[in-house]
Each structure stands twice: as structure tokens, then as C-alpha cells.
Amino acid sequence: MLAATGGCGMLGGSDESSEGGNGDLETSKISVSIMPTIDLAPFHLAMQNGYFKDEGLDVEVVNAPSGQASLTKLINGEVNVAYGSYTPFFIAQSKGAAELKFVADASSAGPDSTMIVAMPDSDVKDAKSLEGKRVAITSENTICDTLTKSVMKTNGADFSGVQWVSIPFPDMAAALQRGDVDAAFMTEPFITSAAKTVGAVPVFDTATGPTKDFPTAGYGSQAQWADENPKAVAAFQRALDKATREAADRSTIEPLMVEFAKVDKEIASMTNLLTFQSKLDTQRLQRVPDLLLEFGGIPERLDVSKMVAQPATDS
Incomplete structure (x- = not known):
């Protein structure tokens, strides 16, 4: 396991040159x-x-x-x-x-590595039905909401009323199961894990069309x-x-x-x-x-x- 290190070299690196086989580097x-x-x-x-x-x-x-x-x-x-x-x-x-x-x-x-997922009994079944819903993302202006908005727009859905809820990826499955959110944007391996642990199902792939x-x-x-x-x-x-x-x-x-x-x-x-x-x-x-x-x-x-x-x- 790689351990975390407390102190790091300052920006710019050191003055010592590499003796590697690809010629001297500005910093090693x-x-x-x-x-x-x-x-x-x-x-x-x-x-x-x-x-x-x-x-x-x-x-x-x-x-x-x-x-x-x-x-x-x-x-x-x-x-x-x-x-x-x-x-x-x-x-x-x-x-x-x-x-x-x-x-x-x-x-x-x-394919299927970034997806909107929901519980099986949810009424979120496609991009259109995501309108006005509570959607778990890590935070706004990230790949999570940006890709979701793109797919919704492509499918003629209005994302302006979506309630974006900031939740870390590892906690999204539990939030779905509790009903704290209606759907969640997940990446792998959380998609597969959520399916296994709480029975979450995929709604749509967010990397399709303009975002493929x-x-x-x-x-x-x-x-x-x-x-x-x-x-x-x-x-x-x-x-x-x-x-x-x-x-x-x-x-x-x-x-x-x-x-x-x-x-x-x-x-x-x-x-x-x-x-x-x-x-x-x-x-x-x-x-x-x-x-x-x-x-x-x-x-x-x-x-x-x-x-x-x-x-x-x-x-």
C-alpha cells in the first residue's frame, strides 16, 4: 500500500539531475x-x-x-x-x-461507467422523469451534474428544476435506499456496488450522444x-x-x-x-x-x- 506523505518538494522540484537512461532531466x-x-x-x-x-x-x-x-x-x-x-x-x-x-x-x-441510477420502485425511469427530482452528485459544476444536464437536454428534458444534493460516492447507495434522493449520478465501481448492496438499477448512461x-x-x-x-x-x-x-x-x-x-x-x-x-x-x-x-x-x-x-x- 502506498503511504501518504506529509511533506513534499516545493513547486519547481530539486536542482539535482536524473541519471536515467533517457538523458538528464531538469528534475528527477x-x-x-x-x-x-x-x-x-x-x-x-x-x-x-x-x-x-x-x-x-x-x-x-x-x-x-x-x-x-x-x-x-x-x-x-x-x-x-x-x-x-x-x-x-x-x-x-x-x-x-x-x-x-x-x-x-x-x-x-x-460505456455504462458513468450512470444515473435509482431504486427499482422509483418513478425515475428515463431522462425526462428526472425533471424536478432530487439527484445525488458529489458537488455542482462537476462531471456529475454537467453530464447529466447534457443528456437531459439531448432528450428534451428540463434540468432547471433538478435538486442537486451533494453526497460522496460511497454514501450514495445508502441515501438512495433511505429515500433521501430520487436518483444518483454514480461512476464505477459504485454503480456495481450499489446494485449488489441495495439493488439500485441503471436509469441511463450519461456518456452517450454528445458526451460519448x-x-x-x-x-x-x-x-x-x-x-x-x-x-x-x-x-x-x-x-x-x-x-x-x-x-x-x-x-x-x-x-x-x-x-x-x-x-x-x-x-x-x-x-x-x-x-x-x-x-x-x-x-x-x-x-x-x-x-x-x-x-x-x-x-x-x-x-x-x-x-x-x-x-x-x-x-
Whole structure:
């Protein structure tokens, strides 16, 4: 198990150079904040198999309780790289809280991996019947309500009267069972777990139509750090890319889900996985701030091409 670390290197890294096989890096030490989610399986695979070390990187893992907390650690200079869902990064950028750049992709929504679920006896049966209902999400202006609004709009449903109720993913199943909410936006493995524990049933997939294969999470850094460390960024990307390719083998991933995301072994075997990604595609990623803008999450359009780190091309 990776232990949480108290102190981290300040933004900018150390002055020591790597002696790795890919040439000297601007810094060999990188601190990365993460949390226990299943789409971090390729990251743990890279750590476990020494892919970061092969690239001359000494990666320090810093645990965070949520994506927002991970981003806060980055903004405060506690870590060099933060993993998290994309929406908080764009909201922070739009508010001027920090100048951010993405250094690697992590995942996009695969079929049935992000869904609205309800209890079997609920009258929530489709997007239209979600109008005016109490819907559990982690918080507003996140992928949860943004994807839900998109699907409702596509299906001619009015989301303006939806009551968004902030509940952590692990607590949503119990809230559904008690009747505290009428439906819940869930990601895996919580969808599978809720079905097993309280009998929750899927209502609709939120990654369909305009939101099919929607980018869900990635790794970001402060722009200054990315600009000053292009070789280290490239090394980080190469290690993640290698692990992500290997993550196509589900048998490699399931044990990591159990160990690091604390997913029950049976649930891990049944879970619909997100699509693991590593390479940043500017056009694909532009979909996130564009959707946030459409639903009022950010006040003006953000140009993703200016927020993607440019790694050194030499290796």
C-alpha cells in the first residue's frame, strides 16, 4: 500500500539531475497527489513495475481525499502534479486561481461507467422523469451534474428544476435506499456496488450522444513548472503511456483496483471500466470546458491548446 506523505518538494522540484537512461532531466523528483479511484490503475502499474524509475523519475505519492483536495495541493505548491477530474481544473483556471497545464490524460467515460441510477420502485425511469427530482452528485459544476444536464437536454428534458444534493460516492447507495434522493449520478465501481448492496438499477448512461467517450480525468501541473521541466514532463508521459497500454489487459488491472481503490474483488471483476487514456488530445479535451460553458460552470470559453504542456521532443 502506498503511504501518504506529509511533506513534499516545493513547486519547481530539486536542482539535482536524473541519471536515467533517457538523458538528464531538469528534475528527477516529482510529487503527485492522487486518490483511491479505479482510473488510477495505470499510474499504480507504472509505480509497481518501475516505469517512472526507468525514465529517471523518483515519484513521491501524496494521498488526497478528493479531486478538489488534490487540485488544492497543486495550487498551494505542495505537489508538482495533481490527478483529478477535469472540471475543477478548468473552473480554477477560469477564476484565475492558478495558471494550469495538463501533463497527461487519465481516462474517459466508457460505456455504462458513468450512470444515473435509482431504486427499482422509483418513478425515475428515463431522462425526462428526472425533471424536478432530487439527484445525488458529489458537488455542482462537476462531471456529475454537467453530464447529466447534457443528456437531459439531448432528450428534451428540463434540468432547471433538478435538486442537486451533494453526497460522496460511497454514501450514495445508502441515501438512495433511505429515500433521501430520487436518483444518483454514480461512476464505477459504485454503480456495481450499489446494485449488489441495495439493488439500485441503471436509469441511463450519461456518456452517450454528445458526451460519448467524454474526457473524465487527467494530470495537471502549474504552468510554470511544466514550462520549466519539459524533459521531466516527457518522461512522466512515457512511463504512463507504457502502463496505459498494458492496462488493456483487464487481468493486470483488477488486482490494482482491489489493492489501491479498495474495491471488493467480486465487484472489481464485474465493474464496467472507464477507458484508460494517457495521450492528451486537445480537440477531445476541448469538449470539457465547452460543456462547462454551455451550462454556466465557467463564464467564458477556455482555449485548451494553451493549457496542454509541451514536453521536450528529444528523449
